[in-house]
Amino acid sequence: MNTEGPPLEQLTRRLLETPTPFLGEPRIGTHGSVHVTALVADVLAAFGVSAGPDALKRFDARDRTKERNPRLLTQILCWLLTDPSLRGKIGADELLRLLFDEANALAAQVAAREFVDNDERREELARMALSSAGLRPAGESRNVAEDRWLAVSSRERTRLAAASRAAEERARQIREALARKAAEESADKWSRE
């Protein structure tokens, strides 16, 4: 974060104004309109880097249940990362990590559209992109930028961990509730299947 980059608002506004084609349904099997692999290849080209076919193959989604949301976030990231202020400042490996691994992790608990519609989420994604490019937001000192990025990213990690724990506990409670004697006895229906 030695170098000053664009104002944070430039990237958050870019997210807010994500064009409709980047929010289209990712192509999965025979369904959807956005070819994510091609979009990622375009981003790499815009950064002047390339990746082997194996690295790109991962973006070829097959399972709508698991991949619809992460790949939609990949599309949103593709739009964000092609901001002129970021171009050429992120290497191929880091780009692929953001577009695949980070997208998967963030989309595990949050709907991708939230990173367009929600203030906090937009800031999180914008700071992540700047950090990956080694930039700090214009007007922020290095220390302040680092502190804020750490706060945003650790807050997210804490939130994800807490959500995961809460989900496991809730599932356990549901399984217990369904196994109670009264639940097993069920209740009156005038016909049974």
Next chain:
Amino acid sequence: MDPSMSPEDADRYPGLTPAGAQMLEWMREHPHAPIYRNASGHRLLPDELPGIQAFAAEVRRAEVDPRADLTQPWLREYIAQALARVPHYRRYGSPPDQLADLPTLTRGDLARDVAQFVPDDQPLDRLINFRTTGLTGQPLLIASHPLVAARYLAFHQRALARFGIELTSGPGDVGVMLVGWQQRCFTYVSVTPQRGECGLAKINLHECDWRDPADRGPYIDALRPELMTGDPLSLAALLGIEFDHQPRAIMSTSMALLPGLRAALAQRFDCPVLDLYSLNEAGPIAVFDPALDAHVLLQTQMAVEIVNAAGDPVAEGERGEIALTGGFNFCLPLLRYRTGDHASLERRDGEWVLAGLAGRAPVRFRTGSGEWINNIDVTHALKPFALPQYALLQRADGGLEFDVHSHHGADLDAVDAALRGLFGAEASLQIAAHPEPCDKVVQYRSELADGAVG
């Protein structure tokens, strides 16, 4: 409320009046009564009854439009809520522009962990369950609620109204008798508070549940239920019992009701015989109307798609698998749930119907001693083994082929013993185990001439 009532009974029948208690006792203690082996109840709180009646009135008058079209406000809201509040659906991400953008859901998804389908804000203290194995042989536990169970009646009434039947049973009457015909059957008595605590009796026609099998006819004649419901195998067994009572309607569920059996029931009881397409996962979906030669859809907030193997909607009027979105079980919201049943969605005489519905056919099996048994008895016998998926075929020579899929560690010797316990020690039985699950398993099949019912 009777102060001597046990806490369990107080939960089963909240707000029970002395007249309701008398009805329970009369059905249970009648000299011809069967051996009631279980207990259950409506579990409805008195302050829930007006809501149930309002729901029934709404179901009665609302128009059914099953098109999976997001211009329907209820459907858009339903999807948004499910994506926000249900753990499994949350992974799908944001609301789509069209329903078909979302993945389809299979019975296997529900079977893996039903907890992932219960909304985050659903209180758990009154959760109940319904168990089923259905067409594919995958055991399934459905999360439900007493209100959901009570709402079935609203759809029954809508279905009955098509045939000119308005239920009249009230205080002092028996409203419904659910008949089973199984070696093992969950049997009990209850009352229905939204209909003046009229009686509900769930009985097993199998001889093993009666002190004297000759009591069956007199018991039915004593209770005089307004409605009788059951699966086709149980209704076929009803034809073999002598009694005079004629219910106002008969309702067949669980499996396809074949025309021969429908005709025999209609002739014997001189009343409408309704073939209800109903799933534990979604409740009553449609009722067969001979005038339209199709099943007329019943639910007002249920989108129906017909999809191909890839889960994409087929062209209008084309045949495919029925996929459901919506429904009235608020403990188990469904988004594009593939039922495993096939039909086409059409409009006939201004009404939406499932045409050519091919559901689960009833099958009975012949034991070594020549006795016929219900496929449900096979299901019960195999319950202890938690087999993820299986199929049983009885060949024309009476021999049995049993296939287990995805069986990881199941004790197949014990399965063999359980099946021989049912069919006889000398039964010709071949068990084949396959490590992988199978997408399309027809759970019960018979090549015997009398194996199919109807």
